[in-house]
Amino acid sequence: MxxxxxxxxxxxxxxxxxxxxxxxxxxxxxxxxxxxxxxxxxxxxxxxxxxxxxxxxxGKRVTDSDHRFPTVAVIAHDIRQDFLVEIVSGVEHIVTGAGHFCLVGSTGYDTATEFAMLDALVDDPAIEGVIVAGGVYDSEVYRDGVRKQAQRYAEQQVPLVFCGRPGVDGAPVRTVNYDQAGGAASAVSHLLSQGHRRIAYIRGPEGFSTSEGRTAGYYSALASFDIPIDERIIKSGERVRATGYQATRELLDERADITAIFAESDHIATGALAAIRDAGLSVPGDISVIGFDDLSLAQETWPPLTTVHLPFSELGRAAARLVLSPPAPGSGRNSPVFGTHLVIRESVRSLW
Known part of the structure; x- marks a missing residue:
């Protein structure tokens, strides 16, 4: 071949x-x-x-101007984030094994910075491919920009892969993703199966692709049990611990009469655990909490956090393989979607 x-x-x-x-x-x-x-x-x-x-x-080798090394670049929002570290680790495992360098850059969630990086990388002869990792704030400006960038990469025969974010209609981009909605639905369905009906949801920002996918799963799980959506017990904010803490305090102050909280991320969940404890309540005795991501911290909370496991490292490996060994068009291997599974620990109790 x-x-x-x-x-x-x-x-x-x-x-x-x-x-x-x-x-x-x-x-x-x-x-x-x-x-x-x-x-x-x-x-x-x-x-x-x-x-x-x-x-x-x-590509040019830093220590010797007479040699060049092939490089795979990873563009991420903030490589200090746990899940992005795992994705990058997965990418490195594959590309270094193939004798490549791995170049990593952060954008700080700025789309203009992301596009500037893509502009620079496509013309660098060292670059064998580019992986863009993590969710994104969707907008027409973003979609138009992706279509232009992707077309340029296609013309230059440089593989462009999105990892952990959806593709854009009309943009020739390979994607590696996981079942956001399915993972969230499994978390909420677990709470429902344990007898919970007043399940609050603390989500990330509006318009962020990761948050929108997990919100869809929350809605679908409630719908499957014929439970109406109550927007009063849905809180949104940044995907950080402080959001979980503040949102949970608001829910308790508003006497929302909830029995469980589904947090969009483990970081948000840790904030919820702290707020419940500071209010003199217990988890899961008074309120159950379930997270999403299964970061290492989920095993270190008290109680240990029930959460949805994501195969971040394998996502990175799959993205790297798409760069180094691109499948043929129409093969069905250009956009793999990974499944998730629920990890049962001690933060959820049955009401039956």
């Missing part, structure tokens, strides 16, 4: 194309060209010849 991606104006062939032309793995091709690992002379000659035939140019 040969690589269908050909060198276009302003863009050299990819390492993937060189590897296929030479009949070797990506890792072997990279090592043969960089000289950082021993490779059989005949194999190195075959790879070098393929690179010359295709006009392959490697």
């Amino acid at each position: 040969t690589d269908s991606r050909k060198s276009g104006p302003g863009r050299k062939a990819t390492l993937h194309a060189v590897a296929e032309r030479a009949g070797v793995s990506l890792a072997t091709a990279s090592r043969a060209l960089t000289g950082t690992y021993p490779v059989a002379p005949a194999t190195k000659a075959r790879v070098t010849e393929a690179a010359a035939e295709l006009g392959y140019v490697r």
Whole structure:
């Protein structure tokens, strides 16, 4: 099988194309060209010849201006966030194993910064592909920008992958995502199965893709039990501990008569736990709490938090594989969706 991606104006062939032309793995091709690992002379000659035939140019190595290293870039909102660290770790596991560098940049949730990074990376001959990780604030400006960026990446034969965010209609972008709505529905359904009917929801900001997906799951679970939506017990804010604390205090002050809280994220859930404790109540004795993400902190709260587990590291690995070994168009492998599962701990009690 040969690589269908050909060198276009302003863009050299990819390492993937060189590897296929030479009949070797990506890792072997990279090592043969960089000289950082021993490779059989005949194999190195075959790879070098393929690179010359295709006009392959490697990225610039910082420590040696005479060599270049292929790089996969990851663009994220804030790499200090637990789940993004896990995604990046998954990406690194795959790309470094293939002899690549992993370049990571943060945008601070600024779309203009994200687009500026995409602009710069597409023309860098070192870049073998770009992964954009994490949710996004949806808008027509954002969608138009993605369509333009994605078209440019497609023309340059540079893989562009969205990880943990949906694609945009009309934009040739590969996506790796997970079942946001299904995960939220399973969390709320668990509470319902335990006899809870007044289930408050503390969500993230309006218009944020992650929050909208999980909100859809909350609504669908209540609908499946014929329970009407009560907007008075739905609170929104940033996806941080402070939001969970403030929203829970408001719910308690308003005497919302709730028996459970579904928090959109584990960080929000930890705030809810603290607010309930500070009000002199207990979890799950007085109010049950369930989170989403299954970050490491979920096992360290008191009580340990029941939550929805997401395979963040595997998401990163899948995104990296889409960059390094893009599946053929129409193969059905360009947009994998991962499932979630509920992790039962000690923060939910049965009312039966």
